Amino acid sequence: MPDPFTFDLVSPEKLLLSEDVEMVVVPGAEGDFGVLIGHAPLISALRPGVIDTYAGTKVEKRIFVAGGFAEVTGERCTVLAEEAMPVEDIDLAAAETRITSARAALDQADNDIARGQAEMALAVGEAMVAAHGTGV
């Protein structure tokens, strides 16, 4: 059994979670990656998806993040999330509203910045729907 290390989840407004875990699986921009103690230092962008924290082989918590960054060093893993919530708290209706409004925004987008933002919002909404109901 691996030693626990510190996992921090912070949003701009507050520190959401800081606890010792044995492993976390983080949705990196280029694919999910697992972090154990002694991981090589890494900074990665995140895509919208679900962070899993493990105790032993069991998933302890599933947290949805709408993107952000992860910083990994040998003894800690820090996730700077833009928006985060436990998977159980995802409101399916709210997620679908997001998708609809993002689609509308995408149709109306007349420049690259607006289009990029709408695409991001759409991706977040879709990831939320996908994550809905997958809680432990």
Added chain:
Amino acid sequence: MPSLKDLRMRIDSVKSTQKITSAMKMVAAAKLRRAQEQAEAARPYAERMERMLGSLAGSMASSAGAPKLLAGTGKQDVHLLVMMTSDRGLCGAFNSSIVRDTRRMVAELQADGKEVKILCVGRKGWAQVRREFAPMIVDLIEGIGRPRLSFDDAQGVSNRVLEMFEAGEFDVCTLIYNRFKSVIAQIVTRQQLIPFAVDDLAAGDESADAASVNYDYEPDENEILEVLLPRNMSVQVYRSLLENNASEHGARMSAMDNATRNAGEMIDSLTLNYNRTRQAFITKELIEIISGAEAV
């Protein structure tokens, strides 16, 4: 000499003013506590963001391909000042000290032959400079922090600045806000937002440690920086808004404390005056009665 009735009315009016100021003081104290808690809660994110950026920027700043937000446009001709004040008054010198510093900075920059643009956040500061600097004022953003200061507010301001930067409307952006030191001391602070000042970070010992670690980057350094820098801007704006918010309530609290005390002093002196006048009146009546009786 004012009549007894006039004095009584003045005392009453000062008393009701005192009630208002002492209530405002208590409200400001409660809001200040909340603002401080919020500022406290926002700290971990900002610290970690700084650490990450410190290590990234350290390796990138010198290379040629660094994003413009980090390296600047290569010119320093047009300056954008983001002047952060409050929407409400009655908070002592809070707004005036920011406006004063802005004036000074505008004068300095103009003496160097630079062009200056001003983005006002908060109505009070805007009201003070709108005549003087009318052609320089780009816009006024108001209603920030109602009912509660959120990260979205900061993002709104930061996106506005970013849009202007993308459109090439300025080269250097500086925030002017009040840093909260204590209830009685707020320090006017200028903070350079664009290009991002890496030197400030290197001063922190923690970031120096982080810089020495060799990170792997995923996808790669450039792409992360592209996302991280605008993000960091919002964080910086958020932080200064929080500081400003706490400062505003702190300044209002001490201003209202002073006002309450002054009102108390005024009531005392008015009451003394009232009693003396009353006594003089009584004495006068007595003399009149006595001298009337003697004359009989």
